[in-house]
Amino acid sequence: MKKNIRNFCIIAHIDHGKSTLADRMLQLTGTISERDMRNQALDNMELEQERGITIKSHAVTMNYTAADGEEYILNLIDTPGHVDFTYEVSRSIAACEGAVLVVDASQGIEAQTLSNLYLAMEQDLEIIPVINKIDLPAAQPENVAHQVIDLLGCDDSDVVFTSAKTGEGVNELLEKIISLIPHPKGDSDKPLQALIFDSMYDQFRGVIAYIRIVNGAINTKDKIKMFNQDSVFDVEEIGILKMERVKKERLLTGEVGYLITGTKNVSDIKVGDTVTLSKDTAVKPLPGYQDIKPMVYSGVFPVDTEDYDSLKDSLEKLKLNDSSLTYTPESSTALGFGFRVGYLGLLHMEIIHERLEREYNMSVINTFPNVTYHIYLSGGEMETINNPKELDMGRNIEKIEEPFIKAQIITLTEHIGAVMKLSLERRGVYVSTDYLDETRVVLKYTFPLSEVIFDFFDRLKSVSRGYASFDYEISGYEATQMVRLDILLNGEKVDALAAIIHKDKAYHYGEKICKKLKDIIPRQMFDCAIQAAIGSRVIARTTVKALRKDVLAKCYGGDISRKRKLLEKQKKGKKKMKQIGSIELPQEAFLALLKVDE
Amino acid sequence: MQNFGCLFFSKVIIFVSSMKFSHIYIHFPFCLSKCPYCDFYSVSGLNKDAFSDYISRLISEIGLYRGMTSNKVKSLYFGGGTPSLLTSEEIEKIMQMFSFDEDAEITVEVNPATADEDKLKAFFKTGINRISLGVQSFINRDLRVLGRKHSAEDVYRTFRILRSAGYDNISIDLMIAVPGQTPASIIYNAMETALLDPEHVSVYILTYYEETLFYKMLESGRIAKTDDDVECEYFDLMSEILCRKGYHRYEVSNFSKSGMNSQHNLNVWNFGNYLGFGPSAYSCKSGIRKKNPDELVEYLRNIDEGRIHNFRPSGENSAETKKDFIMLGMRKTEGVDVREYKKTFGTSIYDDYGGKIKELILKGLITADDRFLKVRENRMNILNSILCEII
Numbered sequence: 001m002k003k004n005i006r007n008f009c010i011i012a013h014i015d016h017g018k019s020t021l022a023d024r025m026l027q028l029t030g031t032i033s034e035r036d037m038r039n040q041a042l043d044n045m046e047l048e049q050e051r052g053i054t055i056k057s058h059a060v061t062m063n064y065t066a067a068d069g070e071e072y073i074l075n076l077i078d079t080p081g082h083v084d085f086t087y088e089v090s091r092s093i094a095a096c097e098g099a100v101l102v103v104d105a106s107q108g109i110e111a112q113t114l115s116n117l118y119l120a121m122e123q124d125l126e127i128i129p130v131i132n133k134i135d136l137p138a139a140q141p142e143n144v145a146h147q148v149i150d151l152l153g154c155d156d157s158d159v160v161f162t163s164a165k166t167g168e169g170v171n172e173l174l175e176k177i178i179s180l181i182p183h184p185k186g187d188s189d190k191p192l193q194a195l196i197f198d199s200m201y202d203q204f205r206g207v208i209a210y211i212r213i214v215n216g217a218i219n220t221k222d223k224i225k226m227f228n229q230d231s232v233f234d235v236e237e238i239g240i241l242k243m244e245r246v247k248k249e250r251l252l253t254g255e256v257g258y259l260i261t262g263t264k265n266v267s268d269i270k271v272g273d274t275v276t277l278s279k280d281t282a283v284k285p286l287p288g289y290q291d292i293k294p295m296v297y298s299g300v301f302p303v304d305t306e307d308y309d310s311l312k313d314s315l316e317k318l319k320l321n322d323s324s325l326t327y328t329p330e331s332s333t334a335l336g337f338g339f340r341v342g343y344l345g346l347l348h349m350e351i352i353h354e355r356l357e358r359e360y361n362m363s364v365i366n367t368f369p370n371v372t373y374h375i376y377l378s379g380g381e382m383e384t385i386n387n388p389k390e391l392d393m394g395r396n397i398e399k400i401e402e403p404f405i406k407a408q409i410i411t412l413t414e415h416i417g418a419v420m421k422l423s424l425e426r427r428g429v430y431v432s433t434d435y436l437d438e439t440r441v442v443l444k445y446t447f448p449l450s451e452v453i454f455d456f457f458d459r460l461k462s463v464s465r466g467y468a469s470f471d472y473e474i475s476g477y478e479a480t481q482m483v484r485l486d487i488l489l490n491g492e493k494v495d496a497l498a499a500i501i502h503k504d505k506a507y508h509y510g511e512k513i514c515k516k517l518k519d520i521i522p523r524q525m526f527d528c529a530i531q532a533a534i535g536s537r538v539i540a541r542t543t544v545k546a547l548r549k550d551v552l553a554k555c556y557g558g559d560i561s562r563k564r565k566l567l568e569k570q571k572k573g574k575k576k577m578k579q580i581g582s583i584e585l586p587q588e589a590f591l592a593l594l595k596v597d598e
Numbered sequence: 599m600q601n602f603g604c605l606f607f608s609k610v611i612i613f614v615s616s617m618k619f620s621h622i623y624i625h626f627p628f629c630l631s632k633c634p635y636c637d638f639y640s641v642s643g644l645n646k647d648a649f650s651d652y653i654s655r656l657i658s659e660i661g662l663y664r665g666m667t668s669n670k671v672k673s674l675y676f677g678g679g680t681p682s683l684l685t686s687e688e689i690e691k692i693m694q695m696f697s698f699d700e701d702a703e704i705t706v707e708v709n710p711a712t713a714d715e716d717k718l719k720a721f722f723k724t725g726i727n728r729i730s731l732g733v734q735s736f737i738n739r740d741l742r743v744l745g746r747k748h749s750a751e752d753v754y755r756t757f758r759i760l761r762s763a764g765y766d767n768i769s770i771d772l773m774i775a776v777p778g779q780t781p782a783s784i785i786y787n788a789m790e791t792a793l794l795d796p797e798h799v800s801v802y803i804l805t806y807y808e809e810t811l812f813y814k815m816l817e818s819g820r821i822a823k824t825d826d827d828v829e830c831e832y833f834d835l836m837s838e839i840l841c842r843k844g845y846h847r848y849e850v851s852n853f854s855k856s857g858m859n860s861q862h863n864l865n866v867w868n869f870g871n872y873l874g875f876g877p878s879a880y881s882c883k884s885g886i887r888k889k890n891p892d893e894l895v896e897y898l899r900n901i902d903e904g905r906i907h908n909f910r911p912s913g914e915n916s917a918e919t920k921k922d923f924i925m926l927g928m929r930k931t932e933g934v935d936v937r938e939y940k941k942t943f944g945t946s947i948y949d950d951y952g953g954k955i956k957e958l959i960l961k962g963l964i965t966a967d968d969r970f971l972k973v974r975e976n977r978m979n980i981l982n983s984i985l986c987e988i989i
Contacts, residue, residue: 525963525983548830551981553802553851555929557623557866557880558638560922561887567925571986582961 002254003183007075007212009092011120012102013110013469017132021102021164021173022060022076028170029062029074032243059095059198059210059256061240066178074177075256077197093119094287095197095212095256098126098181100173101148105131105139105161108440109147110469111410117151126181127152128160130173135163147436184214184254191282192216192224194251194259194275201320206264210241211275212256214286219250223278224261227285228270232278233261266316271323294326294342295403295474296349296453297386299367299496300356301338303576303587307362308337314360315339318352325352330387334496334580335365340387343369346454365578367496368593371450374401374477388498391484393535401477403449406431408442409460411468418463419443426451427480427502446475450500485510487517488531488538492581496590510540516592521585523547528583619883620668620699621865624656624692625876626681627894630711634745634811635773635804639878639892640679652894653688659875659901660695667873670699673862682708686720693724703728703767703861710756711748718756719763728767728860729760730800736790737783740776757794767858769798774832775824776804784832788839797858801836802851803829830979850929850978867926868935869942883909885919916943920950921989924971928981933965933972947971954988963987 012018026032062074077092093099099120103109120127129148131141145159152158160176162169198210211218218224222235237260239247251257263269274285302311319325326342343349349369356362372386378396385391391400407428411419413435420430423445431444447456452472460468485506487497501509510532517530521544532540555563577584628649629642660667674696676689689706698704705728706721718729735741736750760768770791774784791799806813806823815821824832837847845853849867852860865872871883874890877897881888888907891897920943927934939947948955948966955971958964963977963984973984 525961525977525980547980547983549803549826549979550983551850551979553805555850555867555926556863557872557874557882558878560866560880560882560926561889563925564922567982567985567989570982571989574986 002186002188002252004070005073005075005184005254006098006177006181007077007096007184007254007256008098008100008177008181009077009096009120010100010102011113011116012132013104013107013113016102016104016107016110016113017164018078018102021100021130021132021162021170022078024164024167024170025062025074025076025174026060026243028167028174029064031060031062059241061242061246061256064174064178067175068178072178073255074174077256092197093123093125095195096125097184098128098177100128100130100177101152102130102132103144103148105133105141105144106136108140108144109151109410109436111408111442111471112469114151114408114410115471115473127154128173128176128180129154129158130160130162130169132162132164134161134168135166143437186213186215186253188215188217188253190215191280192218192222192275192277193282193286194218195286196226196259196269196271196273196275199269199271199320199323201266201317205237205260206262207260207266207269207320208245209259209261209269209275210256211251211259213251213253215253215282216277216280217250217252218259218275218277224275225278225281226268226270227274227276229268229273231268233263233268236260236262266320269320294324294344295449296343296345296369296371297340298343298349298369299330299332299335299338299365299387300327300341300353301332301335301365301367301496303363303365303578305336310360311338311356311362311364314356314362315341317360318355322352324348332367332389332496334494334585335367335578338365342386346457363576363587365496365587365590367590368499369453370500371403371448371453373482373500376401388484388500389495391500393484399479400482401479402482404475404478405447405449405452405472406475407445407447407452407470407472409445409468409470410436410440410442411464412439413441415464415468416441416443419460419468422456422459422463423447426456447472448478448480448502449474483534485539486533487513488529488533489580489583489585490529491531494580494585497593499593506534507539510534513593514540514542517589518542518544520589520592521583524582524584526582617871618668619663619666619871619873619881620670620672621862621870621872622667622671622674622696623862623872623874623879624674624676624681625874625879625890626676626679626684627877628652628683629678629680630683630709630747631745632811634815635806637807637810638679641894649683650688653684653691655898655901656875657691657695660692662901662904662906663873663875664695667696669697671696671702672699673703673865674698674705675862676706678707680709680712681706682712682717686717686724689721689726690724698725705730705769705860705862707732708756708760709748710752711746713756713759715759715763718759718765722763722765727765728769729765730769730771730798731756731760731796733770733791734773735776735783736787740773740779740783743776743778744773754794757796767798768796769800769860770794770796771800771802772836773802773804774836775829777821777824779824779832781832781835784835785839788836788843792839792843797855798860799840799845799853800851801833801840801853803833833979846931847975847978848931850981864930867930868938869923869926881907881909884911885922886911919943924951924989925985928971928973928985931972931975931978933970936966936969936971951988958984958987 010018010022059075059077064072064074066072077095101117103113129152131144133139134141141161148159160169160173162173193215194211194213196209196211200208202208218235218238220235220238223232224235225232237247238251238257239245240257245258276282302308315327324344327339330340331337343352353366356364370388372384375383375385376398378398409419426447428445428447431446434442436442457470460470481503482500483503483506485499485501486493514530514532521528523544524547527546528544530542531538552563577586627640629640631642632640704726706726707730709732733753734744734746736753738750741749772787806816816823840853844855847853848859872881874881877890877894878892879890886909891900923939924934936947955966959966964973973981
């Protein structure tokens with residue numbers, strides 16, 4: 001059986017057509033009917049469809065009768081394409097024997113494609129290069145194919161040219177997948193070892209694990225256990241993933257499918273864990289995943305303090321679908337009880353924020369994101385902090401270290417100047433320039449991570465007219481001159497608005513943030529002084545003047561209902577504000593720090 | 599004894615609900631033309647026949663409520679639209695539907711463009727004793743901007759006629775923050791008003807109500823709204839001059855000579871009962887508000903079917919009613935009558951809202967004693983923010 005199974009993923013940069021290609025495969029293999037076809041069928045989260053990116057990996061099983069007349073099972077494991085989600089990519093890669101590398105025929109290779117490709121090559125996956133969007137007028141399939149061939153050291157004939165949009169070349173690709181990607185190895189006689197490569201939470205069925213059977217087999221009603229857990233579970237249901245879940249009695253070596261044990265406890269099913277049988281137990285787990293380290297932290301607080309428990313609940317459920325999410329309880333004098341949440345990057349943060357609001361109906365306030373700092377005290381001890389308010393500048397601090405990254409930026413030669421200028425603003429240190437071809441270069445830089453976690457990517461896109469791409473890896477910690485900057489409203493420190501920032505940037509930043517807050521804080525019944533301070537030294541100040549006019553001119557018999565509605569609306573708006581001393585602060589104020597450059 | 603309060607309270611309610619209406623509003627929804635800032639229900643360009651048909655239906659509507667109106671009506675108010683388009687005969691017919699208290703205040707809104715001497719004199723003979731004159735401005739340029747069909751000269755002429763006809767209670771409506779106005783316009787309008795020496799003045803900051811032409815023009819950038827702060831300065835300027843000339847501000851937008859407050863409108867702010875006739879007119883009894891249909895056709899159908907308002911308490915709970923009481927009472931410069939509140943609801947306003955009230959007193963926004971809870975006069979311009987804190 002397993003010799004007719006092919007497990008593969010698709011690696012691509014955002015917008016290079018991965019989802020459309022997946023859709024075309026689903027159609028060609030009859031997995032999805034024409035009638036049910038909607039664009040990008042695999043991206044079933046509302047947010048994904050809106051943003052046109054795949055956030056969360058999914059899996060789907062397709063049946064395909066190849067040119068050799070044999071029927072094959074193709075398991076496509078979808079991967080996200082953004083820099084924040086490298087971790088999810090590596091998980092998907094671990095469940096596959098091959099990867100389809102999709103490159104846009106008009107765009108060429110991007111930084112992110114490179115790093116995902118390296119991940120796949122490290123795992124010894126068979127790579128099938130695909131030049132997509134050959135139907136576009138701006139397509140340069142030959143040029144791009146050359147870049148790819150240079151990179152992979154492969155043969156001309158290995159490259160497949162497709163247009164996912166028209167379907168051209170997709171059949172050829174399916175044939176290549178069958179002929180080039182090896183069938184799963186693994187021993188069906190060995191005790192069960194299945195890798196949990198993903199999971200999701202279903203409110204009726206509990207936790208649903210996505211598994212890849214590496215050795216042995218799993219049957220309904222088997223008693224199983226997880227290596228990371230002592231408890232024994234019953235297999236309530238197993239099956240494969242078509243457009244819907246399809247129930248099966250058993251899953252065999254090499255197969256990809258789902259597992260439901262009925263547990264509703266999120267922590268029972270850990271992504272990266274190995275499933276085995278409770279009696280005929282495998283000796284050791286499969287190599288799991290490295291525990292992912294969050295790069296960016298921010299405070300997440302419920303707008304209504306009474307929603308703390310439901311926020312906790314929602315985060316727990318989100319973590320089921322997203323094992324890279326970490327959080328610990330945090331309390332703020334300004335915002336009450338909430339969580340310090342760790343993310344893979346800024347996009348990840350935005351997505352978590354939006355998912356909390358859309359899928360869990362939570363109204364949350366997200367505070368200024370920051371990285372983890374190492375604080376060395378004069379006594380020699382080191383503390384790690386990921387929250388500005390933990391940085392006490394009054395203590396004897398020997399030095400503060402912050403994380404640095406090695407970054408590669410791919411851009412057109414004509415934008416090198418602009419990219420370099422931006423990099424300098426972000427405390428970037430130039431390393432090298434490599435030419436991909438006459439028009440495209442790879443610029444290597446080191447940056448403090450804190451300088452790129454917010455809006456760097458957006459800025460990079462805008463200075464390069466959308467062409468530049470960016471990827472990075474953490475290179476280590478280095479000492480820099482960081483200070484804590486506080487924001488005070490009418491003399492009162494707002495802990496949730498504090499930031500850790502480089503000394504040389506503090507004045508400029510302080511001024512900008514005061515100005516920004518002035519625009520955002522609505523006029524209130526009293527004057528509101530906004531100050532930025534380092535320690536007790538005020539470095540910037542503005543004032544929001546007291547409200548002069550807020551009254552309805554006419555209120556006669558016929559106006560009362562309207563007046564009441566108006567007041568209710570005003571009160572509703574007020575409810576969304578955070579009361580800090582005598583000042584009402586709109587939620588945008590906390591986001592303003594993110595957008596200080598706009 | 600412990601139950602006494604409760605018993606007393608329920609008696610009050612029964613007493614209130616069996617009380618007859620002694621404040622009446624009559625809406626006349628026709629105008630010569632629609633003013634671009636007005637969002638009252640009105641129809642323009644109709645003929646005399648339509649008016650008289652409307653009057654006969656209005657009279658049948660009043661007839662439906664015959665048993666519910668007091669035989670000592672204290673105020674009757676003809677609002678619009680432009681009720682000065684009515685003839686004195688029509689006014690008389692409507693007034694015959696009621697019997698009045700000897701001190702009753704009977705007001706008609708008059709547009710200076712519609713009133714001739716004979717008509718205003720005839721109005722006076724029917725018993726109309728108060729005129730609300732829609733002046734808006736004494737500057738012709740402002741009047742053109744506002745789309746008014748009268749000139750400043752019409753205002754002076756009409757005012758003279760009113761005085762010679764015998765009216766001793768005249769109110770003038772003024773609009774401030776009309777696009778193009780300057781501080782000089784405000785001073786001029788205040789001084790001209792003072793020279794005419796009416797008994798009452800209403801000063802409205804121009805409001806851009808949704809669905810008005812002005813609102814659309816504002817949205818599309820064809821007119822510029824005066825800045826909020828400047829509007830406030832204009833209002834304060836106007837208010838200061840009027841006060842120096844002997845007027846007293848007794849409500850957010852209303853000024854009067856001693857003892858000349860609008861009885862009809864005070865009743866609304868005092869949470870009194872009133873009955874409204876005509877399309878889109880509101881009625882209110884014990885805090886329960888009812889509205890007639892906006893559309894003329896639907897309104898007329900309701901009358902034909904003999905439908906009348908049912909003031910039995912339904913969705914409105916007492917907490918909401920209390921909020922209305924405060925919202926309206928705070929508009930008066932004397933403030934919310936604390937004893938009236940207790941008489942109406944059986945609980946003390948300080949028991950119901952004590953915490954919030956204390957905070958606002960400490961912030962210097964309101965003052966309170968055992969008689970009145972009121973907004974400090976220099977804070978009246980942010981009444982909505984203050985109300986939001988309380989209710």
